[in-house]
Amino acid sequence: MCGRAWGHPDVVRELLAHGADADLHEDRGSGDSPLGWALRGSHPETVELLRVAGRESDGSSSR
Structure with a gap:
Protein backbone atom coordinates (compact mmCIF):
# COMPACT_ATOMS: atom_id res chain seq x y z
CA MET A 1 0.00 0.00 0.00
CA CYS A 2 1.23 3.43 -0.79
CA GLY A 3 1.90 5.81 2.09
CA ARG A 4 0.47 8.67 0.06
CA ALA A 5 -2.97 7.06 0.38
CA TRP A 6 -3.20 7.33 4.17
CA GLY A 7 -4.97 10.68 4.12
CA HIS A 8 -7.40 9.35 1.52
CA PRO A 9 -9.55 6.57 2.99
CA ASP A 10 -11.40 6.14 -0.31
CA VAL A 11 -8.10 5.16 -1.96
CA VAL A 12 -7.23 2.79 0.90
CA ARG A 13 -10.71 1.23 0.68
CA GLU A 14 -10.24 0.68 -3.06
CA LEU A 15 -6.76 -0.83 -2.59
CA LEU A 16 -8.10 -3.21 0.06
CA ALA A 17 -11.03 -4.17 -2.16
CA HIS A 18 -8.54 -5.17 -4.85
CA GLY A 19 -6.48 -7.37 -2.57
CA ALA A 20 -3.87 -5.06 -1.02
CA ASP A 21 -2.31 -6.65 2.05
CA ALA A 22 -3.21 -4.57 5.12
CA ASP A 23 -0.59 -6.44 7.17
CA LEU A 24 2.34 -6.10 4.79
CA HIS A 25 5.47 -4.66 6.41
CA GLU A 26 8.13 -2.64 4.61
CA ASP A 27 11.19 -4.66 3.73
CA ARG A 28 13.39 -1.54 3.80
CA GLY A 29 13.37 1.55 5.94
Missing part, protein backbone atom coordinates in the same frame (compact mmCIF):
# COMPACT_ATOMS: atom_id res chain seq x y z
CA SER A 30 11.29 1.43 9.09
CA GLY A 31 9.85 -2.04 8.55
CA ASP A 32 6.49 -0.57 9.48
CA SER A 33 3.01 -1.68 8.44
CA PRO A 34 0.26 0.36 6.79
CA LEU A 35 -1.46 0.55 10.17
CA GLY A 36 1.67 1.98 11.79
CA TRP A 37 1.93 4.68 9.12
CA ALA A 38 -1.76 5.56 9.46
CA LEU A 39 -1.48 5.79 13.26
CA ARG A 40 1.54 8.08 13.06
CA GLY A 41 -0.17 10.21 10.43
CA SER A 42 -3.29 10.68 12.57
CA HIS A 43 -5.69 9.26 9.99
CA PRO A 44 -8.42 7.66 12.15
CA GLU A 45 -10.66 6.52 9.30
CA THR A 46 -7.75 4.81 7.59
CA VAL A 47 -6.69 3.25 10.92
CA GLU A 48 -10.15 1.72 11.32
CA LEU A 49 -10.21 0.44 7.72
CA LEU A 50 -6.85 -1.26 8.22
CA ARG A 51 -7.83 -2.71 11.60
CA VAL A 52 -10.97 -4.24 10.13
CA ALA A 53 -9.05 -5.55 7.12
CA GLY A 54 -6.45 -7.10 9.44
CA ARG A 55 -9.12 -8.83 11.51
CA GLU A 56 -10.74 -10.17 8.36
CA SER A 57 -7.44 -11.52 7.09
CA ASP A 58 -6.74 -13.43 10.30
CA GLY A 59 -10.29 -14.82 10.49
CA SER A 60 -11.38 -12.72 13.47
CA SER A 61 -14.60 -10.76 13.19
CA SER A 62 -14.91 -9.25 16.65
CA ARG A 63 -14.36 -5.52 17.16
Whole structure:
Protein backbone atom coordinates (compact mmCIF):
# COMPACT_ATOMS: atom_id res chain seq x y z
CA MET A 1 0.00 0.00 0.00
CA CYS A 2 1.23 3.43 -0.79
CA GLY A 3 1.90 5.81 2.09
CA ARG A 4 0.47 8.67 0.06
CA ALA A 5 -2.97 7.06 0.38
CA TRP A 6 -3.20 7.33 4.17
CA GLY A 7 -4.97 10.68 4.12
CA HIS A 8 -7.40 9.35 1.52
CA PRO A 9 -9.55 6.57 2.99
CA ASP A 10 -11.40 6.14 -0.31
CA VAL A 11 -8.10 5.16 -1.96
CA VAL A 12 -7.23 2.79 0.90
CA ARG A 13 -10.71 1.23 0.68
CA GLU A 14 -10.24 0.68 -3.06
CA LEU A 15 -6.76 -0.83 -2.59
CA LEU A 16 -8.10 -3.21 0.06
CA ALA A 17 -11.03 -4.17 -2.16
CA HIS A 18 -8.54 -5.17 -4.85
CA GLY A 19 -6.48 -7.37 -2.57
CA ALA A 20 -3.87 -5.06 -1.02
CA ASP A 21 -2.31 -6.65 2.05
CA ALA A 22 -3.21 -4.57 5.12
CA ASP A 23 -0.59 -6.44 7.17
CA LEU A 24 2.34 -6.10 4.79
CA HIS A 25 5.47 -4.66 6.41
CA GLU A 26 8.13 -2.64 4.61
CA ASP A 27 11.19 -4.66 3.73
CA ARG A 28 13.39 -1.54 3.80
CA GLY A 29 13.37 1.55 5.94
CA SER A 30 11.29 1.43 9.09
CA GLY A 31 9.85 -2.04 8.55
CA ASP A 32 6.49 -0.57 9.48
CA SER A 33 3.01 -1.68 8.44
CA PRO A 34 0.26 0.36 6.79
CA LEU A 35 -1.46 0.55 10.17
CA GLY A 36 1.67 1.98 11.79
CA TRP A 37 1.93 4.68 9.12
CA ALA A 38 -1.76 5.56 9.46
CA LEU A 39 -1.48 5.79 13.26
CA ARG A 40 1.54 8.08 13.06
CA GLY A 41 -0.17 10.21 10.43
CA SER A 42 -3.29 10.68 12.57
CA HIS A 43 -5.69 9.26 9.99
CA PRO A 44 -8.42 7.66 12.15
CA GLU A 45 -10.66 6.52 9.30
CA THR A 46 -7.75 4.81 7.59
CA VAL A 47 -6.69 3.25 10.92
CA GLU A 48 -10.15 1.72 11.32
CA LEU A 49 -10.21 0.44 7.72
CA LEU A 50 -6.85 -1.26 8.22
CA ARG A 51 -7.83 -2.71 11.60
CA VAL A 52 -10.97 -4.24 10.13
CA ALA A 53 -9.05 -5.55 7.12
CA GLY A 54 -6.45 -7.10 9.44
CA ARG A 55 -9.12 -8.83 11.51
CA GLU A 56 -10.74 -10.17 8.36
CA SER A 57 -7.44 -11.52 7.09
CA ASP A 58 -6.74 -13.43 10.30
CA GLY A 59 -10.29 -14.82 10.49
CA SER A 60 -11.38 -12.72 13.47
CA SER A 61 -14.60 -10.76 13.19
CA SER A 62 -14.91 -9.25 16.65
CA ARG A 63 -14.36 -5.52 17.16
